[in-house]
Amino acid sequence: MRVPLSWLREYVDLPATETGRDVQTRLVSAGLEVEAVEQLGAGLKGPLVVGKVLTIEELEGFKKPIRFCTVDVGTANGTGEPQEIVCGARNFAVGDKVVVVLPGAVLPGDFAISARKTYGRTSHGMICSSDELDMGDDGTHGIIVLSPEHEVGSDAIALLELVDEVLDIAVTPDRGYCLSLRGIARETAIAYGLPLRDPALIDVPAPSASGYPAKVSDPMGCDRLTLRTVTGLNPEAQSPIWMRRRLQKAGMRPISLAVDITNYVMLEIGQPLHAYDRSRLEGPIGVRRAQPGERITTLDDTERALDPQDLVITDDRGPIGLAGVMGGAHTEIADGGTDGDSGEAHGTTDVVIEAAHFDAISIARTARRHKLSSEASKRFERGSDPQATAAAAQRTVDLLVLLGGGSAEAGVTEVIAPSAPHTISMPAGHPDRVAGVTYGRETVVRRLQEIGCDVYGQDELVVTVPSWRPDLDAPNDLAEEVIRLEGYENLPSTLPTPPAGRGLTERQRLHRRVGRALAGAGYVEALSYPFIGDAVLDQLGLPADDARRRTVKLVNPLSDEEPALRTTLLPGLLGALRRNDGRGSHDLALFETGPVFRPTGDETVPVRLPVDRRPT
Structure with missing residues (x-):
């Protein structure tokens, strides 16, 4: 999980002097594996500004297309005169806003910019691509074309958020909630003793019968399904720079507005989502197990034979997605654009947002069966938060309305299988006995409340586990949380006393x-x-x-x-x-010497392996 520090600060008010290395130290102390802190924009030096292309002259007589451009950079060049730049890219036109680096600047990789003669002209700077600014994959690898509202001559370093620190965190299988900014922000807030602004704490409308129809035939495989509909989207609307940059820093490629928003909310809250083109849906959205002989073409354009144990999303025609793994190509969101003959815009205008909670084991087996690991399956197979589906769907709807000009339909579909909160009984002194340290009841209760537990009782604690922590299943799990938050480094080093024996057998x-x-x-x-x-x-x-x-x-x-x-x-x-x-x-x-295993016919699988003796 790649976590930009600038994004993390949105949820936790870290001191301005705290660096990525400081946050890394705190998170490592709390038990997270922060493998590296990447310094984005290290060595970058301006001027790097927004420019407007005034003229383009095609230069002839060269092996590849070369263009001689004049670009308005305002007063950033000190003269106010148009900047003359030679460029070989073709994906921009007169009137476009672009990113211009002027002589005297230094780009990533210690690449100094100066005026130089090339192709018979003098180029005073460069018109930049995302590769030259080390921004990550944007899917085009061409010149960065900005939206028209950006002011000529303004600082592009701040606009493109080129200077930042990114924490690279190796999330262990039991910490699925940390595959989100919400989870990492919670751990950061606890480590610093600061309040958390939980992005999932937003108002959501109540379910209604007017929402998009749904049918869940396997409540064990899908115990919660939320559907929302947004209509009237502008098919030409593009994701804003701040969203694209956050996705790039997190290691994802911007694709289109609707897809980018679902990926953004997944990174933010930890709830994978899928957006369907409503015009391509036929009938209710359903969740069931695949039937023998069914096939599906997934978004990676691969046709797959389905196994009867696969959980699938369906409409009246059959499977339209591998639940929790990857959507189907038939209901894919269409890219915006214009028709070459009529000039009319085409693309998806009405979308149905699906947010669901799937059985972790089922998703893990489906992903491995089809050799298809996705960002969604990584989160579902580690255990997502079932209570976050409505909030994630609402956040997606809000962003689509704000950025895509759409309208949210009032109907809200929610299919929920009844379930009780998970509770664990634990003696208040259990963490003390496990760690060999006297924490005391107050410390135990405080630490458990910090991770989101509700705690009742005195000597015998009754702990209600938060919905985003399915890994907390037994008293020892709770004891581990107290110990890690109090600091593993604070545990005393003591040698165990070996029991008396007669040596080797x-x-x-x-x-x-x-x-x-x-x-x-x-x-x-x-x-x-x-x-x-x-x-x-x-x-x-x-x-x-x-x-x-x-x-x-x-x-x-x-x-x-x-x-x-x-x-x-x-x-x-x-x-x-x-x-x-x-x-x-x-x-x-x-x-080689080692065990071999001969079946007796009466093998049983224990619910929990004992730790006081070797397994039989």
Whole structure:
């Protein structure tokens, strides 16, 4: 998760002197993995200004198209005269507002700008592209063409937000809420002891029967669905610079206004959304499991055969999206533009916004089954906030109305499967016993309330977990939250007292004697993964009734090609032998000692593995 510091300050009033490195230190202390702080615009020096193209002269006689332009940069050049610039790009015209770098400036990469003679003319500066300003992928790689309202000669460094710091955070699977500015801002606010402006705390209208029709056939797979409709969008409306820049800094490519807004809200609140072209929908939007033989073409133009376990979004014609993973190409938002013959604008004008909460395991398996990881699936499979769907849909509607000139329909569709808040009972002194530190009840309650929990009780606490923290499931999870917020560095280092015993067991001694004997004879110990597939058993030539063909299958294997636990050590050893021989090591001897797994027929899957002994 890439977090621009300028965006983070919108939700937490950090001291003006705090740098990205300072915030990194606080977040690392709170248990987040901040891998780097990127300095955007380091070394950038102006003048970099907004200019207006006055004339364009096409220069002939060169291998590629070259244009000699005059550009009005106001008084930024000290004379007020038009600036003469040679440029090879073709994606701008007379009257366009562009970004101009003048002599004396320095661009990213220590690229100094000066007047120079080229193609028989003298170029006093450059008309800039996003690549030259190191702005990230904008989908065009051409000259930056600004909207007409920007003033000629104004500072483009501030306009394009070129100077910023971006925190690159490696979000662990249990911290799905941190895949959003909302989540990172919450952790930052706690770390600094400052109030949080939660972007999800906005007024939302009550559900009504006049909203776009919906039908959820699998409430276990989708326990909450919100639909909103916006009509009359200007198909030529473009995303504003501030939105495009925030998306670019967060590592996403601007596409179109409607798509950019859904991506922006996803980054802001953590709730993935999808926008459908209403003119391409037929009938109610539904959520169900795929039927045998169904297929769908996703937004990446790939036709996919659906599995009956896939959760899909449908209309009357069938699947129109892989739920929580990727939408279908048939209902894709159409880009704006004008018809070449009539000059009329075309593109999507009416959209239906879908915000839903899907089962995390179902989405994870669908994404892996289709080898299709998306920004949406990364958030759903880690557990999104079911209570945020209405707020995210409202935020999307507000931005579409503000930036796209649309009108929000009054109807609001909400399909909700009843559920109770998750509560955990925990002794108030449990974090003290886990950490070996005396925190006290007041500290425990305060820390749990800071992360959004409601806490009741005295000696025995009843804790209601916030909807955005599905990872909090047991007293030890709550104890971990208290410990990390109080600081892992404050835990004392104490050596545990080993229990009295009689040394190694006879089996352990035999194990070590065998290893020493083989190593002394020139063998090298190899360690291999304990997973196999049926193909390797066929390669070993095992008969059909061989006991080693009876394997224990994993419910959630790392690889579909190796879904079972090994019943013999030979496949791993032969694989290691083959790899070493293929790399030129022809004189070697390998051995391995390790467990094999033979099914008994009465295996059961425990709800929670014990920690006081090794698994059977």
